[in-house]
Amino acid sequence: MELKYKGKTKDVYSIGGNQVLLKFKDDVTGENGVFDPGANTVGLSIEGVGKSGLRMTKHFFELLKTKKVPSHYVSADIEDVSMVVKEAIPFGKGLEVICRFRAVGSFYRRYGAYVQVGDHLDSLVELTIKDDERGDPTISKDTLSMLGILTDVEYEALKQLTKTICRYIKEELATKGLELYDIKLEFGRDKATNDIILIDEISGGNMRVYKGDKYIEPLELEKEFFK
Structure with a gap:
């Protein structure tokens, strides 16, 4: 395997055939030792969070597959803490899409x-550009179009796809008495077909989930969800 990229929470390896392998780490984003899925730096390491994140990611990608949601997911190996995915082309230098329910x-x-704090939001969608130096600034539909990152049509498609995906995830968490407050997703274009697909992971490391009024840490979330 050839190392393509060392990320904050995953390393990416090329394995040929328009596929890559994602190797999950025990790092999560945050600031001053406090987890924050919206942060743009690694805030702390939590032993076992990589395997925990992959277990949840596998579950949700397989759920979305049954719902016909286009994604990069191919397969996952929990013990190896790795996932094989379709290679994707990012929008610009990378976009993050946040869906907010509170x-x-x-x-x-x-x-x-x-x-x-805690006010209800109606699956509000925000987009940020991946740019650590500038703090991953939010970006508007008009700016995305002006900079040639997303067309207006692509923006609307991405927004609706995000709302659909997040509704499925929220409903699935609710079956375990858990409430999704917000979640960060990533999208790209399938390198082979150019279709817009969901990429990256779907885990406690990129969502904020509560049980009642108690925030559930990423590693605890996996335990709560699968118990």
Whole structure:
């Protein structure tokens, strides 16, 4: 295997045939030792979170497959803490799509003059560009179009696909008495077909989940979900 890229929470290896292998790490994003799925730096390492994240990712990608949601998922090896996926081309230098059901985290920090912590949001979709140096700034539909990152049609398709995916994930978590507050997804274009597909992972490391009024840490989330 050839190492293509060392990421914050995963390393990426080329294995040929328009496929890559993702090797999950025990790192999560955050600031000052506190987990934050919206942060753009590695905040802490939690032993076992890589395997935990992959177990949840496998579950959700296989669920989405039954719902005919286009994704990069091919297979996962829990013991090897790795996942084989279709190779994808990022939008620009990378986009992150956040779907918010409640006002917490960076959303509250930005808009606290207008909302209270925990206020309900109607699957609000925000896009940020991946740019550590500039703090992963949010970006508007018009700016995405002007910069040639996404067309207006692609933006609307991405927005609706995000809402659909996140509804499935929220409903699945609710079956275990868990509530999804927000989640960060990534999309790209299938290298072989150019179709828009869901990429990256779907785990506690990129979502904020509560049980009642208690926040569930990423590693605990996996235990709660599969018990």
